[in-house]
Amino acid sequence: LAKTTQPISMDSYEGQEVNITCSHNNIATNDYITWYQQFPSQGPRFIIQGYKTKVTNEVASLFIPADRKSSTLSLPRVSLSDTAVYYCLVGISGGYNKLIFGAGTRLAVHP
Amino acid sequence: SAVISQKPSRDICQRGTSLTIQCQVDSQVTMMFWYRQQPGQSLTLIATANQGSEATYESGFVIDKFPISRPNLTFSTLTVSNMSPEDSSIYLCSVESGGANEQYFGPGTRLTVT
Secondary structure (H helix, E strand, C coil): CCCCECCCEEEEECCCCEEEEEECCCCCCCEEEEEEEECCCCCCEEEEEECCEEEECCCCEEEECCCCCEEEEEECCCCHHHCEEEEEEEEECCCCCCCCCCCCEEEEEEC | CCCEEEECCEEEECCCCCEEEEEEECCCCCEEEEEEECCCCCEEEEEEEECCCCCEECCCCCCCCCCEEEEECCEEEEEECCCCHHHCEEEEEEEECCCCCCEEECCCEEEEEC
16 A cells, blocks of 8 residues: 655635645555545545546545646635545555555644 | 444543444445544554454454454444553544445544543
8 A cells, every 4th residue: 555645734714725735656556546534523534536637526626647646635715614634545446445544634724 | 325323422431441332334334444543643444344254453453452343234343452541542433335445434432541
């Protein structure tokens, strides 16, 4: 399982776009990139997953360059409720797969 | 998606005792996972529980300390045995949705050992 590196913390203000970059230099050919969000006193919640280029859903966008050695989670127009820890994980999609969580990025959104 | 409940939501236990945490899923799943999250830290995988077979433990976790049961496809228990204050943590169970690297997590059990 490829190791991931993310910033420990980030600060933003309401209405701004937030981009969190994750490095995964040793990503394997079959690995997907997945992001989870965790609010205090709750379990992590799946946000988005991608393999290459760009993926967008109702919550976020995920940008993955051609070499796939990094990825960027983009949260448009954040609000106070987006304050959470965001985890980047890399692993094989499909079937049984254990998740190995890194340290995550603690995002604080200010009024 | 899957809805997961855990019992108890929190407990305060004395050193040397054991606590069994229950995890219930609203649909049948093959794999269930147990994690530990210490205050302010990331999640650490304890073990993977496959119905009908012995749980697979990660490095640093042993069956004698964290016995797991998986009697059917919707239920699992994790027991924290002979507890010490170092076992104070949040324990979470999760399940994997079919065919995707997407897991659903329970709300967690906050354990305090005094």
